[in-house]
Amino acid sequence: MEVPPLSLSTSSPTPLTSAPPDFNSDPAWKLPGWFEPVVVACILFGACYFTRRRRYSVFGGVRKRISILDDDSVSSRNALLSGSDTELSSRESSDGEDDDSYYSDISTLKNPPKRRSCCGITFWTPNTSRFKDNWHSRVLHKFPFLLEMFYWVITYIIYRLTHIFAQLYFEKSIWDVAQANGLRILAFEQFSPFRFAFPVMEIQVQNWFLQNHPLFLTILNKFYALIHIPGSVYFMAWYYYAAPRHAIFAKVRRTVTLCNLLAFVVFTMYPCMPPRLLPKEYGFIDTVRRDSAESVWMAGKFVNHLAAMPSMHFGYSFMIGVTCLYHAGAFRWLGCGYENKSSKGLRIALGVFGAMYPLALLTTIVATANHYYMDVIVAIFVATFSLLCNRVFMVFVPLEDLLFWCLRVERPRHNTGVGFKR
Template identity: 50%
Template sequence: MLENTTIAEEPQRNSKPAWKLPGWAEPLMVMTIIFGAMFVTRKRGNRVFKGRSGVYKSALDGDDTACSSDELLDHDACNEHDAQETLSTTKHLPKIRTLLCLSVKTPNTARFKNNLHSRVLQRFPFLVEMFYWVINYAFYRMTAILSQKLFAGRGIWTVAESHGLAILDFEQHGLLSHIFSRELDIQQWFMHDHQDALTALNKVYAYIHVPGTVGFIAWYYYVAPSHSTFATVRRTMNLTNFMAFTTYVVYPCMPPRLLQKEYGFLDTVRHDDAQSVWMSGKFVNSLAAMPSVHFAYAFAIGCTLIYHSGIPRRKPEYGEVRKSIAWKVWYLVLGVGYPTMILTAIVATANHYFLDALIAAIYVLSAFVSNKVFYVFIPLEDWFLWARAIRVEKPIASTGESFKDSSLYM
């Protein structure tokens, strides 16, 4: 049985709600980050309306520092030579993908390299990364609808509440109960003497998650030592998303702040009006506590920052500029501090249970180990880019071009 968590003297939320960003501010922040990243990572050798003379370089000819998803699966490189031959009679032969020991023929989109939208992507390759995240966001928006249909008979709020109480019960009586059962104590500590700090944490929860993640993707696309390294991080975060979103559909879970008052949690989010514009609206899933994507992103970002510091590695990647001790320490502190701050925020504001964060970390590690499962979608991507309504050639990535040690290429 779940122990009675009612407190003897319930504290009152006395602090006044802090400032709230207008509805247009968050989308403006995200769009500023995206357009800034597009400008910084643009391919300076490409022009949308007036290209340089010379031979076009297909993505299939790129090295590890400038490549697309073509780097992921083997292909018949001989098929690409004809794209450079004006008089070739066999131009644009199909790509031969090797997938699970099978050879798969997919269309060669090089013939669309001069289409206007292809030239736009060649100039601003970061747009491709944003396309992947739009798919993720669309999937998240569908979780609430799918989950409601799945549990229409029992009532999704009843099911979600039972799952939330089951987590509380597990935390109180499990092997790690001395660690996991402290959410209420943490919120009460903030409520009694540190309400202004709790208000700040509400704003952290609301306003850092989406802009911070988009900003990280933009920054790491620019500074990662190779596109292969960046793609590993991106695939890991994307796979974590799909694992978490699938869990939201089959295991709706009520966050602590929405449980009945007898369990002692206070909905400080509603008091502070600390709801992100990205987490509001008709298709928002408010019963998506397990796992915490807030912490999943923060954990993935923290691990990447620690890796980027170079401290866990014996030597830098090929062409990577060595970092000073000061930069290494900075990335290490940031890599530990950021997920710690997010963990404090999600628990103190009663948006998540500790178990949500643990499962999120497990999802991230599992996604890192198995992120190459996305390779199976590369032939589908070839066909998608070939579709009559698309007709576009995927650009060469510009990742890391400004942070290479040029002396290694002399």
């Protein structure tokens, strides 16, 4: 069913085929193209610094003072060379993602193989601990967050490739297919039996901001462009630093990764044109581009502009919000909450942020005509499914062991939460 163009604009006393003359005649708060990459780089390398092993030297192992008057100084030095350290042993032991067999294999062999289980099948993979003295192993041991950065780079490359795959799949008709899918979504929201769930249309939300609060809409444009990637990267970096255990952080990271991959499949198989790119007779305005607020990550020939369904802007905010609410203890009444022993002020702050951040992103993506309501609903479903099925990535653990073996590097042990607790 095609949406009649007039059904989207009759609620407004003035036509919305173009933005009002007084809306951002001059781009506001124009940022240079290097600003966002520099911000993201500062966040990532700052996280590497703050999550480093402070008592470990790339060139000399664990740093610890040994008294010159100690009669047993030789045995003390041997203990240090063997890696025995209170901080490393008590706080950096198995984290739930790395099974006990990862570091606690007991065998007569010097470097016994690791026992891995996948799909009911037991695998034995080579033990990379023999490479612990290699220079790149020592760098990773000093800065374990570098491994998280590697995961992010791989995910970002896959996203960049979705545009190419979708283009190959639909060939030259991809824009027509994406426009038709966008119009079907509008038709579903306005004319299906479920239209009661969408009492306020997207065009009405944008029109309200355009006519009454153009300055606030300018703020939302910047918010849309600058928060998604820098904000999400900052949260994952902070969470690696602050999470109680790496097992908890790993579950969130796997959930985000699986949500990304599922969204990338939808982007490729179901291209969807965002409201801002629909023909002008449907009334939507591309306020982000008119305001010169487009993110540098949203530019270039490899960016998929037809990836409205699902909304990963909201999907990320939803996962971040749920994580904050979990640590605030908001789900304890369901029997799956987290008993946070932090201060009451911190718990309240986490709860307020966890509730308000997704709502702020929802308002932003609708007011700027970047997503439909259905994009948000599908994003919630994808994120929930990813949370329930995130352990599917454990099937790649044997392959990861082989990759580290080929690179001749020991997989670093994580020190999540150590710096925050200190």
